[in-house]
Amino acid sequence: MEHEILKLAMERCDQAEVFAYRGEFVPVAFRNNRLDSIQRSSREVYSLRVFKDGRSGFSTSSDPGGARKLVDNAVAAAVVGDEAGFSLPESAVYPEVVMYHPGVEAITEDEMIAAGHSLVDAVRAVAPAANVDCEFRKGVYEVSIVNSCGLEHSYKKSDYGLLAAAELIEGDNLLYVYDANNRSDERVDVRKITDKISSDLVMGRTNAKFASGVYPVLFTPDAMSYLILRYMVCLEGRGVAKKISPWAGKLDEQVLSELVTIWDDPGIVGSAGIQPMDDEGVPAVKKLLIERGRPVSFVLDLVSASELGMESTGNGMRSLPLLASPPQPSVLSLTMDGGTGNVEDMVRGIGRGLVIDQLMGAWAGNLYSGEVLGNIALGYVVEGGEIVGRIKNAMVSLNAFSALAGQIMDISNERKWASGRATGFGWDSLLPHVLIDRVSVECG
Amino acid sequence: MRSYLLGLVNNCDADYVEIRLEERTQTNIQYLGCSVENIGELMIYGGNVRALVNGGWGFVSFNRIDELEAKVEQAIMMARMIGKASGDNFSLASVPVVNDEVIPVLGTDPRKVPLSRKKAVTDEYNQIILGKHPDVRTSTIRYLDQYTTLTFVNSQGTYVKQERSDIGLSLAAIATRGGVTQSGRFSTGGSSGFDVVLGHKQKAEEIVDRAVELLDARPVVGGVYTVICDPDLAGIFAHEAFGHLSEADDMMENPSKMEVMKLGRRFGQDELTIYDSGVVDGVRGYMKYDDEGVPAGRTDLIRNGLLVGRLHSRESAGRMGEKATGNARAIDYRFPPICRMRTTAIEEGHASFEDMIADIKLGVYAVSTYGGQTNGEMFTFTAGEGYMIRDGKVEELVRDVMLTGNVFTTLTNIDMVGNDFRIFDSTGGCGKGEQSSLATSKGSPHIRIQGVVVGGGKDGA
Numbered sequence: 001m002e003h004e005i006l007k008l009a010m011e012r013c014d015q016a017e018v019f020a021y022r023g024e025f026v027p028v029a030f031r032n033n034r035l036d037s038i039q040r041s042s043r044e045v046y047s048l049r050v051f052k053d054g055r056s057g058f059s060t061s062s063d064p065g066g067a068r069k070l071v072d073n074a075v076a077a078a079v080v081g082d083e084a085g086f087s088l089p090e091s092a093v094y095p096e097v098v099m100y101h102p103g104v105e106a107i108t109e110d111e112m113i114a115a116g117h118s119l120v121d122a123v124r125a126v127a128p129a130a131n132v133d134c135e136f137r138k139g140v141y142e143v144s145i146v147n148s149c150g151l152e153h154s155y156k157k158s159d160y161g162l163l164a165a166a167e168l169i170e171g172d173n174l175l176y177v178y179d180a181n182n183r184s185d186e187r188v189d190v191r192k193i194t195d196k197i198s199s200d201l202v203m204g205r206t207n208a209k210f211a212s213g214v215y216p217v218l219f220t221p222d223a224m225s226y227l228i229l230r231y232m233v234c235l236e237g238r239g240v241a242k243k244i245s246p247w248a249g250k251l252d253e254q255v256l257s258e259l260v261t262i263w264d265d266p267g268i269v270g271s272a273g274i275q276p277m278d279d280e281g282v283p284a285v286k287k288l289l290i291e292r293g294r295p296v297s298f299v300l301d302l303v304s305a306s307e308l309g310m311e312s313t314g315n316g317m318r319s320l321p322l323l324a325s326p327p328q329p330s331v332l333s334l335t336m337d338g339g340t341g342n343v344e345d346m347v348r349g350i351g352r353g354l355v356i357d358q359l360m361g362a363w364a365g366n367l368y369s370g371e372v373l374g375n376i377a378l379g380y381v382v383e384g385g386e387i388v389g390r391i392k393n394a395m396v397s398l399n400a401f402s403a404l405a406g407q408i409m410d411i412s413n414e415r416k417w418a419s420g421r422a423t424g425f426g427w428d429s430l431l432p433h434v435l436i437d438r439v440s441v442e443c444g
Numbered sequence: 445m446r447s448y449l450l451g452l453v454n455n456c457d458a459d460y461v462e463i464r465l466e467e468r469t470q471t472n473i474q475y476l477g478c479s480v481e482n483i484g485e486l487m488i489y490g491g492n493v494r495a496l497v498n499g500g501w502g503f504v505s506f507n508r509i510d511e512l513e514a515k516v517e518q519a520i521m522m523a524r525m526i527g528k529a530s531g532d533n534f535s536l537a538s539v540p541v542v543n544d545e546v547i548p549v550l551g552t553d554p555r556k557v558p559l560s561r562k563k564a565v566t567d568e569y570n571q572i573i574l575g576k577h578p579d580v581r582t583s584t585i586r587y588l589d590q591y592t593t594l595t596f597v598n599s600q601g602t603y604v605k606q607e608r609s610d611i612g613l614s615l616a617a618i619a620t621r622g623g624v625t626q627s628g629r630f631s632t633g634g635s636s637g638f639d640v641v642l643g644h645k646q647k648a649e650e651i652v653d654r655a656v657e658l659l660d661a662r663p664v665v666g667g668v669y670t671v672i673c674d675p676d677l678a679g680i681f682a683h684e685a686f687g688h689l690s691e692a693d694d695m696m697e698n699p700s701k702m703e704v705m706k707l708g709r710r711f712g713q714d715e716l717t718i719y720d721s722g723v724v725d726g727v728r729g730y731m732k733y734d735d736e737g738v739p740a741g742r743t744d745l746i747r748n749g750l751l752v753g754r755l756h757s758r759e760s761a762g763r764m765g766e767k768a769t770g771n772a773r774a775i776d777y778r779f780p781p782i783c784r785m786r787t788t789a790i791e792e793g794h795a796s797f798e799d800m801i802a803d804i805k806l807g808v809y810a811v812s813t814y815g816g817q818t819n820g821e822m823f824t825f826t827a828g829e830g831y832m833i834r835d836g837k838v839e840e841l842v843r844d845v846m847l848t849g850n851v852f853t854t855l856t857n858i859d860m861v862g863n864d865f866r867i868f869d870s871t872g873g874c875g876k877g878e879q880s881s882l883a884t885s886k887g888s889p890h891i892r893i894q895g896v897v898v899g900g901g902k903d904g905a
Contacts, residue, residue, distance in 0.1 A: 032697035035530040037501035038522040041778060044507040058482065062507045063489035070487070077484030080563045113529055131698045167820065169700035172852045174821035212666070242477045242582045246623055307479075321778075324472060325482045361817045361824030361846060368625040371663075373899045375817075375824040375848040393822065395848045395899035397666060421878070442666040444849065444897040 001067065002146050005048055008071045009148075013078070015051040016148045017088050019279060020044075021321055023141025025159070028112040030134045033120050038109060043141070047323045048074045049088075056084040060323045086306035088147045092283050094276040097267055103186040104138050104158035112136040115190055122194045123166055127201040134164035145281040155276055162188050163421060166197050168205065175204045175390070177358070177378060180419035182272040182428060200357070200378065208381035208389025210443055215353035216409060217396065217439040218346055218382075221416040221431035225423050226362040226372055228334065228431065230400040231262065233367040235289055235297070237304025237315075237329040246368055246401075247295050256293040256404045259339060259411055264289055264299070264315070266332040272420070272428045273333025280316035280327050287313065289331070293405075301329040317426060334429040339411025346410050346435045348385035354441065355380040355387065356396060363424065370401040376441075393444035398436065409435040446605075449597040452512055458495045458520045460536060462598040464735065465491040465509060466777040470590040471559065473566050477582035478574060483563060490777035495519040499533035500526025503780050537761035537768040539738045546606040546732045551637035554589040554611055562587060565641060569615055572648040579619040579659060580652050586614045586871045587641065594735070602737040610728055610883050612871030613641040615648055619655035626661075626843060628654030629812065629828055631870030633883075636726040640869075654829065657841055664830055664842040664898055670807035671847060671896040672800050675866040677813045677827055679886030682718050683788045683874065684816040684823040685851050686711070690720070690745045690753075691771075691783040691876070692760035694820070702764075705751065712749040712855045717791035719744045720755055722770050728869045729787035729885035733770065736781055740770035746855075755783045775879045785874060789887035793861025800860045800892045807833035808898055810845055815872065824848045830898075846899045854893060862889030 002018040009016035023043045029036045047060045048070050057078025061070040120132045137160070144154035165178035177200040179193045219227070239245040247255065266275050266284040275284050280302050288296050300308070301316030303326075316327035347355060354376070362374030376394045380387045398407075412433040420428045453461040468488040474481040492505040493515045502522030504515050527533075554562075566587045573583040589611040596604045612633030619626050628651030634640040673681055695701040712718075722731050722740025731740050736758050743753045756764075757772035760783055772781035801809075809831040816825030830845035831838045866887060873881030 031693075034532050034697075035500070035526055037503055037780070038526055039503040039505070039780075040518065040522065041505040042507065043778075057484060059484045059486055061487040061489070063487050064508050066487055066489070073485045073487070076559055080480075080560050081483055082480045109525065129700060131701070167694075167698070167701075169698070169704060172704060172821075174704075174819070176819045176821070238476055238479075238481070242479075244582050244618060244620060244625060246625070303479075322488070324470070324486060325474065328481075360819055360822065361826060361848070364814045364816075364824075364826040365844065365846070366625055366627060369844075371844050373826070373844065373846040375822050377819045377822065393848070393850045393853075393897065395666070395824070395846065395897055397846075397899045424875075424880075440666065442668075442897055442899050444668060444895070 001046065001064065002144055005046060005067045005070060006146050006148065008067055009048060009050050009074065012075055013050040013052045015088050017049045018146050019047040019318065020144040021141065021323065023139055025137060025139035026109065027135050027137040028109060028116060030116045030120055030132065033124065033132050035113060035116065043321045045321055045323050046070060047318065049326060050074045050078055051084045052078040054083055055081045057081045058326045086302045088149045089151055089281050090149045091151045094153060094283050095267060095285065097274055097276050098269055099155060099157040099184050099274050101158045101185040104160045105140055107138050107186060119164060119190060119194050123198050126198045127168055130166045130168045130201055132166045134162065137161050147281065151281045153277060153281060158184055160186050160188055161421060162190060162193055164193050164197055166201055168201050175201065177201060177204065178422065180422040181417060182419050182421055183270050184272055184274050185270040187270055203380060203387060204378060204390045206389040207392050210381050210391050210394065212441060212443045214438050214440050216350045216435060216437050217353055218350060218355045218433055218435045220355065220357040220433050221418045223356045223359055224431045224434055225418040225429050226359055226374065227400040227403060228336065228429060229425060230367050230370050231290065232331050235295060235299045237298050237300040237308065240298050241304050241307035244368060250295060252294050252296060254293050255295060255401065256290060257408050258292040259408055260290055260293050260404050261337040262290040263287065263335045264331045264333065265335050268333060271333055275332060278314045278316045279318040282312045282314040282316065284314045284332055299329045299331055301327050304329050331427050334427055336431050338413045338415050338432040341410035341412040343412045343414055343433050346412060346433060347382060347387065349410065349435065350382045351385060353382050354391060355382060370399045372400050373397045395442045396439060398439045403436050407437045409437050446603050450603060452516055453597055453599040456516060456520060456599055458497045458523060460496040460599055461516060461520065462494050462596065463491065463512065464777060465595040466592060468590055468592040471562060473562060473587040475566065475570050475583060475585040488776065492777050493519040494780055495523040497523035498527030500530050502526065505778050534759065535762045536758040539758060539768050541601045542733065542737055543603050548607060548609050548635065550609055551639045554609060554638045555591050557638050569644065569648045572645055573615065573617045573652055576649060576652040577656050579621050579656050580617045581620055582618045584616045588612045588871045596737050598737060604733050604737045606733055608731065609635055609637065611638065611640060612728065612869060614871040615651060617652040617655040619659050621659050624659055626655050626658035628652060633728045633869030633871060634726050635728055635730045658829055658843050661841040661843045663844040664808060666899050668895055669898050670804050671893050672807065672809045673891050673893065674811045675864065675888045675890060676868050677810050677825065678790055678888035678891045679868050680813045680816050680825045682790045682888055683785060683886050684818045684825055685854060686718050686745060687720060687785045687788040688818045689820055689851055690755050692754045692756045692764060693783040696760040696763040707751055709751045710749055711746050711751055712858055714748050715793045715861045716746055716749050716855065716858055717744065718746040719791060720785050720788045722786040724787045724867065724885065727787050727867055727885040728883040731786065734772045735774045736772040738768045738770040738772065740786065743769045755785060757781060757783050773882060775882050779879050782876065782879065784876060784882055785884050787867065787885040787887060790861065790889065790891060792863060792865035792889050795860040795862050797862065797890055800862065800890060801833060802836045804833045804836060808845065809833050809838050810847060822848065822850050848897045848899065857894040858891050859894055860892040862891060865889045
């Protein structure tokens, strides 16, 4: 199909690129403590980008018989599209990475059902009144790119994930906890997710009093992802090219503490973000984004790279599976270096303060300002170095830039994948726990 | 097509089977500053089969609308596997069998407006935003229109072919000075044609002024305040604070939640009425039928402070012994329908803005919104901007205003409901689980809430 689309497009255009996505997914869902449904989804979507008379046009279709209409739409878009200031990439040498694990396809529906039952049972064993939902999802998909500059590359990738949540209601006290893990191999750590949810249900049952003020706060990897989001937005090429990003023109300047080193690493075997190329066919490689507190690389796709007079960093990503927009720059698979702290010791070192695990609304606001404001959906009060109960009806506020510049007290050596499926960002992040000093907390 | 599809689901070996087919054309225009990030038309095409056997659901979704018979079989087989394993059974709430075709009445049909004209309209707004003030160096513009044909049949004999038009426009002016970035925003949308995106040049100018003023505004000082929410933000409040909590699929098998959400419980003062309606004409949340073919109507959630209703799918209504409300919605063919909102609103009250503000010594007037989120009990929403209220007067502009609260206390703390009801639409929508974003609308007059936690940014950040 992609070759047919390319051929049709090249009859009318100067350059063309077809991105094809085909996949099959099987989610098994438990709701309200019981098996609820099995689904089977087949996906087939084609995106076409064309250059015609120097302008670029884009369209997408999930109609497998709609090649001609797809070309018509892309050509019509090119008439009103922007001038294309770049050329499509030529064929390249791609890293050889293992993304397809036959073990994922081999997982049976019965096995997913059994795994769901044991998760629900294990959580209810510690919290009998809890309401547990979970979804195991296995899938295999293929990405293929062909363009008129001779590029032709495809890869097949397996995908296995678990998203689990539990709710415990006692009177008007609602406790909602969740965790998720997505991988390209079958090694989703069901035990770890079960334990995390169970322990949160136990620790979160008791509410603790807390007063507004400024405290040391331990941000877990999930909570850290909202700070990291601000840095990624600042490195993202479109904002840099438009000079909206406060980090435009600041490569190699010390903006964060020397303790902060962040990578884009699409080569970690088993991770969900592993891939040999980005969605424009540029090789995907491991690279430093922030080295000891200094931004050293922007996150660029072909368009933003051309606007900046630079090379694409292999970060042109499309939003799967609808593919409603042309590629945008995005990190592929983020990792932050761990420190030397032991998480339990770090909690003891808080004295009086908080552990924050889940934030609500912290994605909102003006991301370039670095301000992070969020309701503490799940957090714990620490008194005398011990967790004494859950904090509720409170809001945290800090600035992501100053927090990781001068307020870091410790960074853990232990790291955890914060799932892009749970955060809603397009990427998974492997992050440590970070203890941050002087964080402002407002209690209701 | 009608009899072919009905034939496929008739006399199946299942308790219930439905087929939903979708054909959608979508036009997107997105600007970032002077660059067109995305322009063009897409085709979204696909379908699904959902089957219920002994309380177990099977669901098959696909892009290739062929071999439907085999897909019906597959869904039934999966449902049977679940039904057998789960041993849980229930009946769907009974609803009238419908046979209908719906074609919307449109002012100017967006499908007949050439792409070049759509671009010219958005371009004009963009030029205004980028040309008005040197501190506004960039903008974001998002235009979306879509026309969807949904064909639905079920094994009870319902056939609905429903066409829907949906359009939205969002403008943002982004101002930057001395390392501080602030934005001013405007959104609109609807379901009755292209005209809704026209005539907003004045708004484009205003958001530039707003963004520039915000550069000089100080972050609000965090604390607990009496807050007046403008209708836009109050609408988000109704959506986040109570709409999501009313989605019955999250309570239908959860006795402790049903206890919390017992009909008749007092949630607010007498003047508070919150409803969700599928039949507000012309808004994005309008629909004649939901995605289970159930006629959409108005459902009161809170009437005069008391809990009186909830948002049901056929399953949740059946399990709870209540009536289906037409709230089962799916963002597209890839997903089964779940309990969702349509247009969620706080009904108009009697207070004037002057009444509300008169006795506030120190408070916050929170205006417009970036959106919000809830986890059932607690919610947050972020204002576009705020003004301090001092001694009954609206005073200086403040920024970084995020409000948070606990649904059980905050609703009770609404002590005044305004007499200036409005409905709001945007290009955005509502997310639940992985189904984001769904076209929903919101409405409210000004409301006043006592004792709201307001988080603020820090000076000099």
